[in-house]
Amino acid sequence: MDPRGMSREQRLREARRKDPGIHRMxxxxxxxxxxxxxxxxxxxxxxxxxxxxxxxxxxxxxxxSHKNGLHWANTNGYSPWAMxxxxxxxxxxxxxxxxxxxxxxxxxxxxxWLLLDLGGDWHSGEHFYLxxxxxxxLTVVLRxxxxxxxxxxxxxxxxxxxxxxxWIIGFNHHNMVSLxxxxxxxxxxxxx
Numbered sequence: 001m002d003p004r005g006m007s008r009e010q011r012l013r014e015a016r017r018k019d020p021g022i023h024r025m026x027x028x029x030x031x032x033x034x035x036x037x038x039x040x041x042x043x044x045x046x047x048x049x050x051x052x053x054x055x056x057x058x059x060x061x062x063x064x065s066h067k068n069g070l071h072w073a074n075t076n077g078y079s080p081w082a083m084x085x086x087x088x089x090x091x092x093x094x095x096x097x098x099x100x101x102x103x104x105x106x107x108x109x110x111x112x113w114l115l116l117d118l119g120g121d122w123h124s125g126e127h128f129y130l131x132x133x134x135x136x137x138l139t140v141v142l143r144x145x146x147x148x149x150x151x152x153x154x155x156x157x158x159x160x161x162x163x164x165x166x167w168i169i170g171f172n173h174h175n176m177v178s179l180x181x182x183x184x185x186x187x188x189x190x191x192x
Contacts, residue, residue, distance in 0.1 A: 025042075029145075039134055040132070058082070059082050082180040087187075111133055114142075116131075116150070
């Protein structure tokens with residue numbers, strides 16, 4: 001297909017499909033952690049956009065603009081639904097907060113989504129890498145990413161999201177953890 005004949009959205013979708021960065025990141029994460037691919041992997045290129053739209057429909061603040069996505073949602077606020085269910089924002093400091101994920105999500109037995117926010121906004125197009133994994137493996141992945149400055153990419157904001165869209169946990173580059181949502185599995189950070 002001729003790139004000049006594509007819409008902006010089609011060009012972004014095609015660039016995402018061909019983005020070698022997510023493939024390299026996935027391969028490096030699996031290599032360095034030894035996690036089996038069936039326990040943690042990138043979301044296929046033909047599924048990520050629909051999943052991201054579902055997540056933003058539920059958790060992104062669309063009251064100012066229907067185009068708002070998740071970029072900086074953990075700083076600027078989530079959707080009204082999520083803000084009504086905000087369990088709090090907590091300073092993580094230098095502590096690896098993600099080691100507490102099994103405590104925060106004790107009943108989460110299925111896979112959850114991990115979205116790495118690589119920047120952008122609705123003008124330039126948000127850029128997220130979308131992975132899915134089980135909580136124990138996500139803890140290992142987040143530890144490696146934290147220790148390696150996200151494999152040299154810097155320190156992006158990121159989100160963990162229930163596949164049933166019941167909750168979201170955001171972490172930003174200011175070491176703030178935010179929790180919003182519902183369900184018996186989600187416990188506020190800092191509570192025992």
